[in-house]
Amino acid sequence: MTANVCAIVLAHDQPQFLQRVLADLKNQSVAPTRVLIVDTSKQLAASSQGYEVLKLDSKTGFSAAIEKAVAHTNPEGFLWILHDDSAPDSKALENLLREVELSPSLAIAGPKQVDWDNPRIIRQLGLTLTRGGKLFSRVRGEFDQGQHDNAEDVMAVGTAGALINLDVYRALGGFDAKAPVYAADVDFSIRARLQGSRVAVAPNAKISHKMLSMQGARPLRWLGINPATAIRQAELHLALSYANPALFVLGWLFLFPVAVANSLVLGLRSKAHAVGPELGAAFLVFTNLGSVLSSRSKIAQTTTAKIGTLSALRATGQEVRNDNKKAKDEEVSTRLLATHAMGETELLQVTPNSGFISSGAIWWALGLLALNLPWVPTNVAVSGSGVLPLSSNWLEIFGQAGATSHSIGLGFVGAADPWVWALTLLSSPLFFLPTLSVTSFMFLATPIAFAGAFKLSELVASNNLVRIVSSLSFALWPALTVAVSQAKFSQLLAIALLPWLLYSLARVARIGHKDSTRFPRTHVGIAAILLAMIAASSPVLGAVLLVLVAITAVVRPSKIVPLLSTTLLAIAWFLPLIIERIASGNWLSLLLDPGLSVPDGLEANWKLAFFGFGFDALSWGLLITVPTLIFALLALLAPKLRNTLPLWGIALLALATSWLVVGIDFDLGNGSSLGIDATSLLGLFGLALTLLVAHVADTSFVLRVSALASVTLLGLLPAAFQLVTVTPQVTYSDGQIVPSIIQADVSSGSYWRTLQLESTSEGGLVAQVFTGAGVKLNHISSGYKISSNTNPEVNPEYQELGQLVANLASANGAEIYPTLEKFGIGYILVKPVDRNLQLALDSTRELESIGLTDYGQLWKVENIPAGLQATPLDFGLLKLGQLAVLALFAWFAIPTRTKKKRKTKDSDIFIDSEEAS
Amino acid sequence: MITRAIAFVATSLLLAGALVFAPPVGLSVDLGSASGSFDVKPADQSLVCPGPLFVTGGASGTDLGVFERTGSTTLRYSAEGTGALEVKPIAIQDPAVTSLGSGRIYFAGEITNSTELRNTGASVGSPQGSMVVTGSTTQLVAIDSMRGLAAASCQQPSGDIWLVGGSTAAGREALLILTNPTPNDATADLTIYSDLGEIEVAGLSGISVLANSTTVLSIASFAPTVSTLAVQVQTSGAKLAAWIQHRVMNGTESLGVDYVYPSLAPQLESVIPGFVVRGTEAINQVAVTEGIADAGHSVRVFAPTGAEVTIQIVSTSAEVFGAVFTGTVEPGTVRDFPITDLLDGNYSVFVTSDQPVFATAKAAIGNDAGTPRIDFTWLGASEPLTEARAIMTSAVIPPDGASYLVFANPINEARSATVTSLETGVATVVSVPAQGSSLLGITGAASVSSDSGVFASVALLLNGQISSLALYQPTNLGNSVQVRFR
Known part of the structure; x- marks a missing residue:
């Protein structure tokens, strides 16, 4: 059939893909009458391969580009739109023209879009809207076995490879320039239908589409925002544009409230990653009222029918559900393949939506944060019985770390506490206001502990609710809540970082997996830094953790090098102090807690396991220990003794050490004495117990219900109640502690x-x-x-x-x-x-x-001459050494590029063996 | 399954057993003590003696805010120690200096201004206390507007002083006398309590007492018509000496005058010796028949936190029964308990309470034939005697008058005290019965000691009028100060 076809190729900074498009264009069985390359590239100009090029400004939008191209060529007949990443099959134009020949009322014919690399996978075959107004692609990611070759009428087609009747194009006034990018093609198709024409797919015409913009692989300037937000913006724009006037007004006014409500629903449905796009899109559409109005007027001018007439073409609820299920399966298979690629042969149980955000755990973390609101910081520095402001100059803190001369008192020469290194690290992100980091960490301690425990619980349980409850019980464990309420900063730093450390150590030791010979650099770096910080904050806990690392190294000898290397930073920090204390014969004093010491009031009796259980108003928070302990014991009767027994070993070791430590007393003479705080050890005890509860709750439905119910009712609710009613005795100031x-x-x-x-x-x-x-x-x-x-x-x-x-x-x-x-x-x-x-x-x-x-x-x-503070940055050899070890492990901790996964919806069945190593 | 069950049982037993049976580990590591004890020379011991009594109103008797001293008062002091004794009248710069070290010195003479006795240049480690320097003043005043005997022991200046006594009811006058013997200016903040609680009124804080001067205030200008008073004086800048001069008039008849001296810190058990009663008939005539209620005896209690008090008045004579009564004092209020039906005799007052209280007693004396018909004295709670304390009293002896050292023993065992005349060296042992009281007449300078904590004070009678002296033990922080470094 001879028809006048003007092919327009839109080129935008993708010359490598454009080459194939142009080459395939030359290979068409039916060549287009005219070809025009519309080049809106900013950086990489397209090579024309002999075709005519119309160069436009890089900011020219899609609709404007097409319009300018049409004005430039003033064609008759049909318009064939190609993107620079959509390469037509050799018979594509021929098959499209056959469709329009068979049905003159067909205004837009869309090809079957297949995958760029693998033409046997269908990427898109028509677009539609769900009943709720969401953009929906019926066929996506399926193998092409001809099952959709009978498809015909659709609500809309994408513009890549679409053949458009120019009379209809002109009658509709072209694409809507005011509509958001992803709405333009759907809007055009809908208007074509409402004006009386047909829109259909021609399954025999194939086009290989890379779908760069969908993947977010185009430079952001072209789209302006991320794909998810753009899609949602398009959906909202379409909904408002096609709504009847009353609904339009209401819809626009209530855009934001509805978006917020929607966000809550998304959160509850474990789709928290969609909240950002939801709110962003609502904001964009709300502020672009002008565009919506202009779209509405264009629709009113060019169409007569209402969108309700197209409801038969919408996606049904069943189709949407099927699609969701398919997406979940895809995610699972992708992750399984990825772990397989890392060399693990054991079958892992991977549940979808088990990330921190998608499982909804983030809302519980925010809830814990809300419990802390009664004592929200009103100023940058916090003071309490166990915490003071930090120096306002970060260099001063750094100078003190590892130094041997101190300005305290009349001057003191001795090894510095490793604690100062921990403070230096903690305050380095906020180096311009170091004391704010202490205040923030204290306020965020419970959510941080919760997040760490949630991550750690992934190793013992798969059910999200179990993981959330066990992490909450760690965050509300008396060890942590008492440390917070008594403002014992060093203890709460150690406890909040503990689950993160255990997770990293587990990854280093590849707990639960067959051994692989790779050196897990990132986790070694993270574990080393965390272990050093925890040991610096609570030396007793550090000692216990060192013992645990040593035992683990013995049990898994293939991992002995990475495991022992995680201890190196802690040892480097403590070395000067160890040498000094052993030389003075005072080695037991290494276990003294740094910073301000607050008596913990714990005694070595049966109450120790229940954190000093007493029957007063403050003991609500201690109730949680009872059900946790019972279910942790029951965990021994559950399967996988090789998981539960070591956890009990850790718990008993922590408890026994706190028993010993509680009785040690350093007599400073004159009635004053110092003790060692066992709070952090009891935090480790609590962590082990909550992991055991998670393990037992994961084994059977009955156990899960009983464990979660008793822990929640007897433990979490009273503890939360106490946390809100008994606020810590802290005061906020600007950091000044002298007149x-x-x-x-x-x-x-x-x-x-x-x-x-x-x-x-x-x-x-x-x-x-x-x-x-x-x-x-x-x-x-x-x-x-x-x-x-x-x-x-x-x-x-x-x-x-x-x-x-x-x-x-x-x-x-x-x-x-x-x-x-x-x-x-x-x-x-x-x-x-x-x-x-x-x-x-x-x-x-x-x-x-x-x-x-x-x-x-x-x-x-009167009349005392002032001294000038000489702050020599004490850079002894020892400190340089400590700094070097710290830098080494910090470098280890940086995640490497090869670990980043590509964000595609494909499953990489054939993985390069080089990539896997 | 078996292994799991074994593991479960074993772990539970281990946990339970360890928690219940494991012995607590006690380990004490001894580190060097960061404290030391330092010998310091204590600050110079200083006593301030009140000068002659103040008369208000100026020449016409009606000028406000005019306070003038009347007559002269007899100062008696005794000192023995090292260094020198400076005797300095307040407001005149030049002190009279006498060196110490060659035996005990005695003085008796008239003064027209309040005077400071200061032991300067004492060697380090030398003892402090009333045995080093002690003094008292006595003034027998007989003018139209004021009659009575007013005596006071010279007191050590302090920064926080409680005066429980006095009244600003009609015909009663309470003057607050603040003396600053130091070369630094001081400011005083007052808090006044009455039977209705704390009195909130402007002008109580920031009262200036200049260096080397005496400031006199009429309490009635802050709290008029208050019959039960307690005053707290807190100073900054320098320590002050304080008294309340209390005078009673009935129309144009003067019914006595006395000093209220500083109280000890509030206690659960207050012991007030020195309650000497004479001339009961005249007292009853005035108090009961003529209806001047506060002319008789009373016990005053100030309870900062409220208390239930039991007041017991015990005689030195076993056959004479004193009085016992109880009462409640509301928090922050002052309450007077009138004492009637006491026969002539020598008593001590014991006040026990369930909360710490301040307690003082007012003893009246009746003088049928003379003027004034009634005189009174304010007695405060005393401290248990352990080391020897010296007291310097008048040398008057019966029948003109007498100085009585009255002892009180609040516990269930008999105790004894030794009284030594410092001039003659004669020692007398006085036994004080269980929960009882004893009396010994003294003259001049005497020292009192007891190895078992007896309480004592001196009642002074002269020409049918009465006053009292407290046994102080002034010490300054010194000799050995404990300093701990953090």
């Missing part, structure tokens, strides 16, 4: 020492010396706490200082100026306020009373 006048001095570069005094009930005094802006969390050193550095009998400087303090307190008029000048003490602070001490200091003539500040009563010592 403003001293802070102002520090800002202007003058550093005096401050002598802080406190009178005790026994009539004695407690004295503390600090330089500059006070003792922040990173300044506290456990070595300083336990050393005899401040013992006046040993250190003559403290002898002199003690005499000064005694003279000040007794107001006996003794000469105090020389000592004050020698130590550079410019301020004296009395906190808490004490009348006798105040009267004594008021009567001392060398002191000038500044008055009562927020931080106590303050006196200035």
